[in-house]
Amino acid sequence: MIxxxxxxxxxxxxxxxxxxxxALLFIGQIALGWLTQVFSDQPVLQFDLYQLHKSVGFLILAxxxxxxxxxxFGRSPHAGAVASAVERLLARFAHRVLLLLxxxxxxxxxxxxxxxxxxxxxxxxxxxxxxxxPLPVSDAAEAFWSHIHAWLAYGAAGLVSIHxxxxxxxxxxxxxxxxxxxxPQRR
Amino acid sequence: MKTVAWTSAIALTIAMATPxxxxxxxxxxxxxxxxxxxxxxxxxxxxxxxxGGAINGSIPVASGHFEINAQDLAHSSVTIELSPGGVAxxxxxxxxxxxxxxxxxxxxxxxxxxxxxxxxxxxxxxATITGALTARGKSRPETFQAAxxxxxxNRMSFHVTGDIPRLPYGMxxxxxxxxxxxxxxxxxxxxxx
Ligand code: HEM
Ligand code: HEM
Numbered sequence: 493m494i495x496x497x498x499x500x501x502x503x504x505x506x507x508x509x510x511x512x513x514x515a516l517l518f519i520g521q522i523a524l525g526w527l528t529q530v531f532s533d534q535p536v537l538q539f540d541l542y543q544l545h546k547s548v549g550f551l552i553l554a555x556x557x558x559x560x561x562x563x564x565f566g567r568s569p570h571a572g573a574v575a576s577a578v579e580r581l582l583a584r585f586a587h588r589v590l591l592l593l594x595x596x597x598x599x600x601x602x603x604x605x606x607x608x609x610x611x612x613x614x615x616x617x618x619x620x621x622x623x624x625x626p627l628p629v630s631d632a633a634e635a636f637w638s639h640i641h642a643w644l645a646y647g648a649a650g651l652v653s654i655h656x657x658x659x660x661x662x663x664x665x666x667x668x669x670x671x672x673x674x675x676p677q678r679r
Numbered sequence: 680m681k682t683v684a685w686t687s688a689i690a691l692t693i694a695m696a697t698p699x700x701x702x703x704x705x706x707x708x709x710x711x712x713x714x715x716x717x718x719x720x721x722x723x724x725x726x727x728x729x730x731g732g733a734i735n736g737s738i739p740v741a742s743g744h745f746e747i748n749a750q751d752l753a754h755s756s757v758t759i760e761l762s763p764g765g766v767a768x769x770x771x772x773x774x775x776x777x778x779x780x781x782x783x784x785x786x787x788x789x790x791x792x793x794x795x796x797x798x799x800x801x802x803x804x805x806a807t808i809t810g811a812l813t814a815r816g817k818s819r820p821e822t823f824q825a826a827x828x829x830x831x832x833n834r835m836s837f838h839v840t841g842d843i844p845r846l847p848y849g850m851x852x853x854x855x856x857x858x859x860x861x862x863x864x865x866x867x868x869x870x871x872x
Binding site for chain 2 (some may be wrong): 535536539540543609610611612613615618621623
């Protein structure tokens with residue numbers, strides 16, 4: 493039985509569900525964000541991709557905030573003796589940065605939508621209107637947040653690759669349990 | 680000799696006094712007045728957005744005419760052509776989007792036209808006008824409400840309103856963030872011809 497909360501040696505069910513839902517959405521969202529730029533010559537498709545990207549982004553933001561709160565108020569399991577001290581330190585640091593990026597990237601996206609003179613409302617999945625952040629509105633401000641958002645998103649993509657590679661390396665090369673510690677069934 | 684001279688003089692006088700009169704139509708056409716629609720007319724529109732507020736803009740008139748039958752308003756008519764290429768919302772990036780193939784596709788369809796087919800008076804100075812609206816290559820019957828505003832010398836103006844759905848014209852991008860309904864509010868200025 494997996495407990496809901498994290499224990500000293502294992503991630504609980506809540507952490508696992510949040511990790512994988514955010515992880516899948518986040519990776520898909522990077523691809524979706526990239527696609528919005530690829531189809532700039534097809535304005536209808538681009539418009540729809542933007543709105544979908546914004547909707548998924550707000551969903552990620554909500555999940556990421558819950559996850560951040562969960563990890564702040566819970567404990568994190570320690571990797572045990574199998575990982576070296578340096579590895580543990582790096583992993584811990586990378587996890588904190590990833591956790592922050594899952595909040596910061598959608599916040600920067602929200603800032604683009606808020607600073608844009610186009611003022612396209614954020615109608616999340618055609619269900620709820622999310623108001624704009626109180627930010628200055630201009631073409632320049634929109635471009636500024638676009639840059640921040642793109643850098644954070646692609647930076648996150650790089651870190652995610654390293655993080656996933658490290659997890660897989662531990663799982664397959666060392667036969668370690670860290671990946672198993674995130675998967676549904678734990679022995 | 681004298682008689683001949685007199686007859687000739689009389690004949691000449693009659694010939695000169697009778698100008699060549701063009702054939703007048705037997706019926707009176709006076710009740711119908713023709714007007715050319717002045718490009719200074721204002722074609723305003725707005726599309727509401729889900730969070731409140733709206734996109735407001737205008738589309739310039741390319742040309743148009745109306746005929747007012749004062750005796751029988753129902754036999755009046757109007758035809759108008761708009762140039763969506765000149766659409767103006769006050770936001771150049773929105774204008775470019777509206778001109779693109781997402782909405783008007785002005786490169787392929789440079790004109791929006793309306794030709795009335797049926798005018799039903801709703802009062803002494805107002806009428807419901809139904810006609811064929813053609814936009815982005817699609818024609819559909821649409822209805823507008825027209826009310827006489829003022830007559831000033833050879834000019835006559837009307838206030839015309841109407842709600843047009845954009846989905847049937849293949850211009851549904853952004854529904855439901857932006858309403859399917861485009862509300863027109865126009866001031867048509869006619870110059871008598
Ligand atoms: C975790 C969530 C998100 C991720 C991973 C993400 C990722 C991306 C990526 C990779 C791009 C392409 C950048 C480029 O190539 O220029 C992009 C663009 C964009 N994103 Fe996001 N995004 C997220 C959330 C959001 C949210 C919540 C919004 C708005 C409410 C948003 C609005 C935008 C906009 C407007 C663009 C286009 C910016 C431009 O013109 O360069 N994003 N996003
Ligand atoms: C396919 C890709 C991924 C794999 C295989 C993977 C794997 C793992 C594993 C095995 C752990 C547990 C590490 C340990 O035991 O210390 C973990 C933790 C973590 N991962 Fe991932 N991960 C992936 C994608 C992501 C993504 C996209 C994000 C965020 C953007 C992310 C953020 C985190 C964070 C923050 C932790 C720390 C634990 C927590 O707070 O949930 N991971 N990941």
